[in-house]
Amino acid sequence: MTRFLVRRVVAAIPIMLGVVFIVMGTMDVIPGDPAAMMLGQGATQDMVTRLRAELGLDRPLAVRYVDYLGRLLRGDLGRSIVDGRPVSEEIRQAWTATLELGAAALVLTVLGGVTIGVLAAHRQDSVFDGASRVLALVGLSMPVFWTGIVFILVFSLELRWLPSGGRGAWPHLVLPAVTLAIPSTATIARVTRSAMLGVLHEDYVRTAYAKGARDAAVLFHHALRNALIPVVTVLGLQLGQLLGGAILTETVFSWPGVGRLLVQAISSRDYILVEGGVLLLAATFVVTNLAVDVAYAYLDPRVVYR
Amino acid sequence: MNVHRSPASALWRRLRRNRLALGGGVMIGVLLIVAALAPYLAPYDPAHQSLADKLAGPTARHLLGTDEFGRDVLSRLIFGSRVELAVGVASVLVGLALGTALGTIAAYWGGIADELTMRALDVLLAFPYLLLAILVVSVLGANVRSTILAVGLWATPGFARVIRGLVLLVAGQEYVDASRAIGARTARIILRHVLPNCVSVLIVYAALYMANAILLEAALSFLGLGVQPPAASWGVMISTGRDYLLEAPHIATFAGLAIAFTVLGFNLFADGLRDALDTKAAL
Numbered sequence: 001m002t003r004f005l006v007r008r009v010v011a012a013i014p015i016m017l018g019v020v021f022i023v024m025g026t027m028d029v030i031p032g033d034p035a036a037m038m039l040g041q042g043a044t045q046d047m048v049t050r051l052r053a054e055l056g057l058d059r060p061l062a063v064r065y066v067d068y069l070g071r072l073l074r075g076d077l078g079r080s081i082v083d084g085r086p087v088s089e090e091i092r093q094a095w096t097a098t099l100e101l102g103a104a105a106l107v108l109t110v111l112g113g114v115t116i117g118v119l120a121a122h123r124q125d126s127v128f129d130g131a132s133r134v135l136a137l138v139g140l141s142m143p144v145f146w147t148g149i150v151f152i153l154v155f156s157l158e159l160r161w162l163p164s165g166g167r168g169a170w171p172h173l174v175l176p177a178v179t180l181a182i183p184s185t186a187t188i189a190r191v192t193r194s195a196m197l198g199v200l201h202e203d204y205v206r207t208a209y210a211k212g213a214r215d216a217a218v219l220f221h222h223a224l225r226n227a228l229i230p231v232v233t234v235l236g237l238q239l240g241q242l243l244g245g246a247i248l249t250e251t252v253f254s255w256p257g258v259g260r261l262l263v264q265a266i267s268s269r270d271y272i273l274v275e276g277g278v279l280l281l282a283a284t285f286v287v288t289n290l291a292v293d294v295a296y297a298y299l300d301p302r303v304v305y306r
Numbered sequence: 307m308n309v310h311r312s313p314a315s316a317l318w319r320r321l322r323r324n325r326l327a328l329g330g331g332v333m334i335g336v337l338l339i340v341a342a343l344a345p346y347l348a349p350y351d352p353a354h355q356s357l358a359d360k361l362a363g364p365t366a367r368h369l370l371g372t373d374e375f376g377r378d379v380l381s382r383l384i385f386g387s388r389v390e391l392a393v394g395v396a397s398v399l400v401g402l403a404l405g406t407a408l409g410t411i412a413a414y415w416g417g418i419a420d421e422l423t424m425r426a427l428d429v430l431l432a433f434p435y436l437l438l439a440i441l442v443v444s445v446l447g448a449n450v451r452s453t454i455l456a457v458g459l460w461a462t463p464g465f466a467r468v469i470r471g472l473v474l475l476v477a478g479q480e481y482v483d484a485s486r487a488i489g490a491r492t493a494r495i496i497l498r499h500v501l502p503n504c505v506s507v508l509i510v511y512a513a514l515y516m517a518n519a520i521l522l523e524a525a526l527s528f529l530g531l532g533v534q535p536p537a538a539s540w541g542v543m544i545s546t547g548r549d550y551l552l553e554a555p556h557i558a559t560f561a562g563l564a565i566a567f568t569v570l571g572f573n574l575f576a577d578g579l580r581d582a583l584d585t586k587a588a589l
Contacts, residue, residue, distance in 0.1 A: 016432075033509065137570060138570060141517065141569035141573050143521055143524050143525060143562060144524060145528050146561075146566070149544065149547075149548055149558050150559065150562065153555050171453055190529070239434075241435050242434075243435070244435030244436035245436075247437070247440070248529070251529065262440070266440065278433075282432050282434065282437065
């Protein structure tokens with residue numbers, strides 16, 4: 001198990017190196033000189049050249065790449081072009097906000113998706129099954145930013161039940177988390193249903209029923225545990241959807257997370273901040289996927305890790 | 307007597323029995339007709355401004371109301387279908403072309419080519435949904451062309467993996483060995499034998515990616531990073547409608563419904579087609 005974990009972590013390293021390379025390379029080819037932008041309109045050519053040297057922009061890409069990696073390892077993401085504050089500082093607070101939103105949506109996704117999927121499989125071809133399948137497709141088809149706007153319209157502006165934006169006490173979290181969770185819940189419900197249908201005809205399920213076990217016990221204890229592997233795989237992919245969807249949800253609900261910060265940074269052309277935000281979200285995705293791999297080991301003792 | 311049936315007609319027979327897929331097909335058909343006949347169906351010029359009528363709710367004159375410049379929302383939605391379909395199709399084609407090239411190279415040559423391609427794709431997949439597209443757009447500028455490229459790049463790793471799997475499967479078949487034995491060249495084998503046998507699975511993926519490409523385009527346009535106003539993109543309409551949510555909630559509402567309708571059509575179609583093909587393709 002330890003060796004498996006070490007191998008997974010080692011395998012993630014080249015991926016992160018590639019991600020850093022792509023992000024850095026992208027920022028390199030963006031039209032416009034960051035040094036000129038930092039100095040503003042009144043800058044002379046001499047000032048720009050000096051700042052370029054200071055920032056190291058005059059050195060070759062490979063040198064800067066290695067240098068950048070070194071700074072990343074020390075937690076240094078550079079300084080914002082707009083206000084000169086360290087990017088790591090600006091991002092830290094936003095990141096906890098994004099994690100809070102993402103974790104809430106993840107909990108809703110797992111609870112809602114798995115429950116709906118199990119019940120639909122249990123009553124295959126029933127009205128509930130049919131309705132949940134159609135609703136799942138509808139949930140997958142609605143743009144999250146639009147769902148968010150409709151929720152604000154109905155629950156904040158019309159009914160005045162919940163706040164329409166900002167971060168604060170738990171009512172602030174309800175609408176953004178539900179909005180973000182809808183497409184993932186739909187996906188997990190679909191995968192859980194088909195995985196459950198695959199195991200419900202197995203001998204051990206029949207045996208459990210024969211022994212007199214109750215529906216709930218058979219479904220959630222005997223069957224679900226064996227159906228969870230594909231669900232966990234898809235859940236790992238859904239983490240990327242949640243992180244990406246957070247960019248939209250945060251924008252709609254003025255949630256002060258990395259996604260909103262990123263969108264603002266793009267419009268103010270603060271590339272250093274964009275770089276930091278993108279790297280952080282990608283790193284979060286890679287690390288959470290590692291966690292999913294660990295979950296396999298826990299769920300399926302048959303898998304042998306070499 | 308054994309009647310010969312082409313794979314396409316067999317597929318069509320199965321598809322006809324799947325009501326959801328048929329429903330999706332009809333929705334796509336409606337959309338295609340609307341896009342094709344937009345100038346005849348739209349009651350107004352989508353760009354015609356009438357500030358006296360601005361932000362009006364649905365009435366007999368403007369069935370879905372007007373926007374902040376007094377433009378007819380229904381007409382803009384009708385013309386917007388052209389933007390959505392064009393961007394969707396173009397970006398899926400970009401993803402399909404890049405993915406087919408990479409997937410075929412990886413599977414057919416194997417070894418280091420395979421390893422390098424797949425690791426490079428892993429790096430692309432490490433970017434959460436939307437993030438890669440945002441990066442591409444921030445380099446190339448926010449316009450239709452970079453939107454297509456961004457969405458296409460997002461679709462590339464998925465297509466490449468599917469194609470790679472399919473090619474590995476097909477390349478092991480006897481008829482491929484046979485054509486190699488009679489001296490066919492690699493490129494000919496791939497184009498004539500391997501790819502045609504992957505087509506039906508690819509259609510499922512193309513429909514699935516079409517649904518997601520339209521969502522992604524709408525998201526980029528909503529963030530102001532995709533199709534730019536005054537073009538009648540549905541994502542742009544939601545974005546501006548959001549600014550007038552209190553006075554004119556109909557703008558964002560109807561634009562969102564149009565997106566949901568379109569995406570649902572492609573999702574239903576892909577889902578039913580997948581059942582008809584009995585493949586375990588999962589996105």
